[in-house]
Amino acid sequence: MNDDSYIYILTALLPLAACMVVVQVNPYHALVIRGILGAIAALVYSVFGAADVALTEALMGTMLAITLYAVAVRSSLVMRLGVLEEEKVESDGDVLKVELTVESPRDFNSLMKDFRRIFNKYYLRIEVVPFTTPQALHRALMEKEIHASCVPVLDSDAAGEAETKHYQTVTRIQRLYDIMQPEISSINTSLDYKFASGSGEDSQ
Amino acid sequence: MNLLLIAMIAAMLIPMYQALKDDDIWQKMLALGSISSKAGIMTLFISVLRDDWMIGAVGAIILTVGNAGLMLLAHIIKRMDDL
Known part of the structure; x- marks a missing residue:
């Protein structure tokens, strides 16, 4: 050729x-x-x-x-979010059934949808890590096992409407706080930044 | 023969444009599969044209690796959607 x-x-x-x-x-x-x-x-x-x-x-x-x-x-592009699980013990005849359920799934799901919408802009994935007690959740946050924790807050004002529940989100990473802060008015949670002391270092 | 090759290159531009334009990850995966198959076929065509077995072997390997890599990548991306 x-x-x-x-x-x-x-x-x-x-x-x-x-x-x-x-x-x-x-x-x-x-x-x-x-x-x-x-x-x-x-x-x-x-x-x-x-x-x-x-x-x-x-x-x-x-x-x-x-x-x-x-x-x-x-x-690496993942945010580990710790949540509380409710331990429900049901007696079904002789059999004791222990069920782990996330509290009020409808509110929680809409909150998760909001979180996903916010973090999708930064291509972050959210991984939900369940814990049974608030102490274990707090310890996991302090020991850098999770990046943020999300717990429901008992609201005395909203006694009449039991459907809407308020959540409190605590993060130990400044960058996550900065991402969530501008959007906080549109979602059903309050936001807190907590400095986790310790030697382990994993920054997003 | 030369014109045929240029037509093949022009056909290769179509999935490249599609990969650049479309935001869906699966459309990009389709474009990747299409381009890697087209590259393999073009290498085989050129090897027959030049009567060069060495290029032909590379073309066959591009076809195989393109398919295998596509399958691996698709599995990882599918797992990402599930979680």
């Missing part, structure tokens, strides 16, 4: 895909586009005759790196 003009067009795809990776904001989207870049890079390398480079790009650069980065992003 004497006319190799298609090689120029093929090579132009590589910087195009690289620019697509650079402009992505969401880390997961960037990972998928990185896969596209890897496929195009392997194509260009093999057309230029560098079969070993193309092979390494396809195996290491595309498959292994993408998978490992996806695992890393998935486990």
